[in-house]
Amino acid sequence: MSSITVSVYTDDRDECAQWCAALGRALGAGYRIVAGTDAAARYAVAWGPPETFFAAQPALHAVFSMAAGVDHLLRVATLPAGLPVYRLEDAGMAAQMVRYCRHEVEHVLLDRATYEAQQRRKVWQQHPVREPGELQVGLFGYGVLGGRVAQALHDEGYAVRAFRRAARGDSSGPIAEYAGSGQWPAFLQGLQVLILLAPLTEDTRGIIDGVAIDAMARGAWLVNVGRGALIDETAVLAALTDGRLAGASFDVFATEPLPANHPFWSMPQVRMTPHVAAVTRIGPSAHQIADRIRAIENGDPAGRAVDRASGY
Helix, strand or coil: CCCEEEEEECCCHHHHHHHHHHHHHHHCCCEEEEECCCCCCCEEEECCCCCHHHHCCCCCCEEEECCCCCHHHHCCCCCCCCCCEECCCCCCHHHHHHHHHHHHHHHHHCCHHHHHHHHHHCCCCCCCCCCHHHCEEEEECCCHHHHHHHHHHHHCCCEEEEEECCCCCCCCCCCEEEECHHHHHHHHCCCCEEEECCCCCCCCCCCECHHHHHHCCCCEEEEECCCHHHECHHHHHHHHHHCCEEEEEECCCCCCCCCCCCHHHHCCCEEECCCCCCCCCHHHHHHHHHHHHHHHHHCCCCCCCCCCCCCC
16 A cells, blocks of 8 residues: 655754654544655645645645644645645643743732832832632633633733634633623723733734723733734824733744844833744654644544635
8 A cells, every 4th residue: 555645844954854744643544744745645634835845746636734823824825725725733732832921911910010120219108909719811812822821810800801703502600701892992991911812813813903002900910822923013002002911021022033124122111032932842742643644534523624715
């Protein structure tokens, strides 16, 4: 029996080699793993492929993203209309994301930005201590990762609410849920911390604008661990300057690496990390993809494919 070819693409040569090795171990005998394109490839695993990637592989049955996001695939003009696209679901990322977001929310709860500013001015002044339940925290994006973050914060006593694109049949859980554009203003109202974990789609691009910021509590804190383009940078910069936002924690940016002349670099009220809130763990991710490939080959359910219309 001939082997099934899986093509792997990322522009980082070392990372590509790691993915190839991990997929080879996870899939085992009967599968041939190649770096780059192969006309006989039945499956592809990719991050940010060029326009030529899909055109050179007409026999693909499915393509798998190397991360939770899929906008890097959906924007490729040569992506075949009927080709199923799958995204990673957790694969070790949720625990990382929970730790990152919990740390940023605690930074707000403990008023650390104020104390850091006082340190720079050599000011010794105590401020009232707040309990977690006094902090209104919102999650924009309530999928696998957002759900884990929301639950972890709820378990620590924070007042948590979450926003999703469409209402679920059962929303009776402990997290207050808001859904649909009609509930967007109510979701934002009075938020003291807003965590962005939503995918980037045409509907979510630039959604955190001046109107959204004005709906939040004055002096709120923004945490973006989703996609950089979810925010309107001009509006956010203005809000950080005039105090409508007390600060922001950014792990993702519209342009990465962030240009050296970008104002975020020099703003003391901005905390930055270089896209490390939830780093893809290649081993667990390769096993998840391998399981899905085998399911497809066996005619079994392979999990939810990306809905092209919604963008995730």
